[in-house]
Amino acid sequence: xxxxxxxxxxxxxxxxxxxxxxxxxxxxxxxxxxxxxxxxxxxxxxxxxxxxxxxxxxxxxxxxxxxxxxxxxxxxxxxxxxxxxxxxxxxxxxxxxxxxxxxxxxxxxxxxxxxxxxxxxxxxxxxxxxxxxxxxxxxxxxxxxxxxxxxxxxxxxxxxxxxxxxxxxxxxxxxxxxxxxxxxxxxxxxxxxxxxxxxxxxxxxxxxxxxxxxxxxxxxxxxxxxxxxxxxxxxxxxxxxxxxxxxxxxxxxxxxxxxxxxxxxxxxxxxxxxxxxxxxxxxxxxxxxxxxxxxxxxxxxxxxxxxxxxxxxxxxxxxxxxxxxxxxxxxxxxxxxxxxx
Numbered sequence: 001x002x003x004x005x006x007x008x009x010x011x012x013x014x015x016x017x018x019x020x021x022x023x024x025x026x027x028x029x030x031x032x033x034x035x036x037x038x039x040x041x042x043x044x045x046x047x048x049x050x051x052x053x054x055x056x057x058x059x060x061x062x063x064x065x066x067x068x069x070x071x072x073x074x075x076x077x078x079x080x081x082x083x084x085x086x087x088x089x090x091x092x093x094x095x096x097x098x099x100x101x102x103x104x105x106x107x108x109x110x111x112x113x114x115x116x117x118x119x120x121x122x123x124x125x126x127x128x129x130x131x132x133x134x135x136x137x138x139x140x141x142x143x144x145x146x147x148x149x150x151x152x153x154x155x156x157x158x159x160x161x162x163x164x165x166x167x168x169x170x171x172x173x174x175x176x177x178x179x180x181x182x183x184x185x186x187x188x189x190x191x192x193x194x195x196x197x198x199x200x201x202x203x204x205x206x207x208x209x210x211x212x213x214x215x216x217x218x219x220x221x222x223x224x225x226x227x228x229x230x231x232x233x234x235x236x237x238x239x240x241x242x243x244x245x246x247x248x249x250x251x252x253x254x255x256x257x258x259x260x261x262x263x264x265x266x267x268x269x270x271x272x273x274x275x276x277x278x279x280x281x282x283x284x285x286x287x288x289x290x291x292x293x294x295x296x297x298x299x300x301x302x303x304x305x306x307x308x309x310x311x312x313x314x315x316x317x318x319x320x321x322x323x324x325x326x327x328x329x330x331x332x333x334x335x336x337x338x339x340x341x
Contacts, residue, residue: 002021002022002027002045003019003020003028003044003045003047004020004022004047005019005048005050005097005100005101006028006047006048006050007019007092007093007096007099008049008050008096009051009052009089009092009093009096010052010054010057012034013033014032014034014089015031015032015033015037016030016032016090017029017030017031017040018090018094018096018097019047019097020097029090029093029094037060038063041064041067041069042067044069046069047069047070048069048070048072048100048101049069049070049071049072049100050071050072050074050096050097050100050101051071051073051074052074052075052079052096053073053075053076053108054076057073058111058116061110062112065110072100072107073107073108073109074099074105074106074107075106075108078105078106079092079095079096079099080095081099082094082096082099083095109232109233109236112232115229115232118203119226119229119230121196121225122200122222122225122226122229122272123272124196125193125196125197128193128196132193135182135185135186135189136186138182139157139164139179139183139186142178142179143160143163143164146171146175148160161183161186165183197222200221200225201221203229204225207225207228209325210225211224212325212326212329212332213228213325213326215325216322217318217332217334218277218281218284218314218315218318219276219280219318219322220280222276223276223277223280226273226276227273227322227326230273231243234323234326235327237323239320240319240320240322240323241320243319243320243322243323244316244319244320245266246268246269247270247273247277247319248265248268248269248270248271249265249312249315249316250265250266251263251264251265252264265312273319274315277315277319278311278312278315280315281311281312281314281318285302285310285311285314288302289302298310298314
């Protein structure tokens with residue numbers, strides 16, 4: 001009757017436990033409150049615990065590992081196939097208990113508190129940048145209602161901020177009072193983003209792996225620190241292709257009957273890494289258009305394929321190169337230019 005495997009369905013306050021013994025007989029099926037979780041597992045002998053890799057999963061995995069248990073996290077999408085009929089907490093816990101014992105199941109590495117803290121810098125910076133864009137759009141829209149517009153980019157924004165500050169064209173009193181608040185908020189966001197970027201730079205300078213990844217064209221400090229903080233063990237992927245597929249930079253397949261049918265990219269995995277790589281690829285492609293002699297492969301590809309398709313292909317290559325540097329060491333070496341025949 002000793003419990004050997006437990007499926008734990010976690011939530012904010014209510015947790016569902018489904019445990020079986022070595023003969024796969026159900027031993028325990030109960031609901032726990034948040035305050036009861038650690039006490040319940042502390043009283044159990046070491047066993048295998050499965051959880052979905054969702055919010056707070058890494059915290060609970062670290063805490064349960066301290067108690068001597070073996071904890072494995074799984075993508076929620078992979079666990080869904082084991083849910084029988086209706087979805088509820090008990091059915092989810094039973095599905096997790098079944099999925100964690102499958103030999104072909106893919107598992108998620110448990111993140112340390114340091115790793116999650118480093119990733120928080122990226123998440124908060126990304127949030128502030130989105131909010132900064134919202135504020136800039138609001139400033140432009142409100143001033144446009146008064147017939148005041150400016151060119152796109154930083155130069156145009158500076159002109160609008162001068163008008164709000166009282167230089168040049170006069171604004172209605174109430175309008176200026178409102179826009180001054182938005183301008184102050186924009187300035188505060190710029191300061192906060194700058195402070196986060198300084199911490200990311202310090203983090204980058206302390207990491208040899210981040211420095212090596214940053215040598216890849218299109219991957220700067222932000223991309224290098226994000227990749228190294230997310231992927232602490234590159235050996236978890238068999239190859240660079242697996243890493244690129246994990247990020248979602250490969251075509252989605254819908255093949256059957258021996259017929260290969262490829263669609264757009266799968267967009268699975270870490271969307272933040274995928275966005276950073278694609279944006280970096282856009283920057284490299286713009287440079288390739290200006291200096292085609294330095295990027296012959298990209299120049300030839302751009303002649304045959306649309307710009308965004310080439311950008312995704314380059315992002316895929318950047319991901320595979322980053323994995324190679326993390327797994328095998330070294331720095332990026334630009335391919336030798338082949339003389340035209």
